[in-house]
Amino acid sequence: MSLFEQLNNEMKNAMRAKDKPRLSVLRMAISAIKQAQIDGQKEMTDDDILALITKMIKQRKESVSMFTDGGRLDSAASEQAEIDVLEEFLPQALSADEIKSLIAQAIEQSGAASMADMGKVMALLKPQMQGRADLGQVSGQVRAALNA
Structure with a gap:
């Protein structure tokens, strides 16, 4: 349905x-x-x-x-x-650990090495996280991971 x-x-x-x-x-x-x-x-x-x-x-x-x-x-x-x-109509929210894991996988898949590659990482994450996590917060976590 x-x-x-x-x-x-x-x-x-x-x-x-x-x-x-x-x-x-x-x-x-x-x-x-x-x-x-x-x-x-x-x-x-x-x-x-x-x-x-x-x-x-x-x-x-x-x-x-x-x-x-x-x-x-x-x-x-x-x-x-x-x-x-x-x-009630959103899918089950992702836990913090699941979000970190998906971010790490997306960085690895895209081969991101700097902030210039943030768009590639977010493009991979958006379909996986739509409605399951606040994408604004996720982008902050991606930014932190790429700056580290």
Whole structure:
């Protein structure tokens, strides 16, 4: 079953359960996927959908921090609830050891020797880690490994 079908099935379950907050988040995600299909004029793959969901989660995490800083804890809690629903559709997160291992393998495979080769390493890592790790943090770890 594709990720899009999974989202649709969960939306139907939320409708049946009359779970309005969950239903709202699922409808928003499905709408974003359909909009991306229209904009890109192509069918969305599971990897594309994962990238989109990851982006949505990142946006909401930024909103949570801004709401928390602004003292709007009710809005922060609402955004966090949306994050929790969206995270259900991401694959199992990688552990720190798994990330280090994948970075080492990618450096070895690409033959990277300096920071000039960082793009090659990240190109190998991105498909393996999409939705399973924060790629911003991973790039920092790659940078540290290449500088060492």
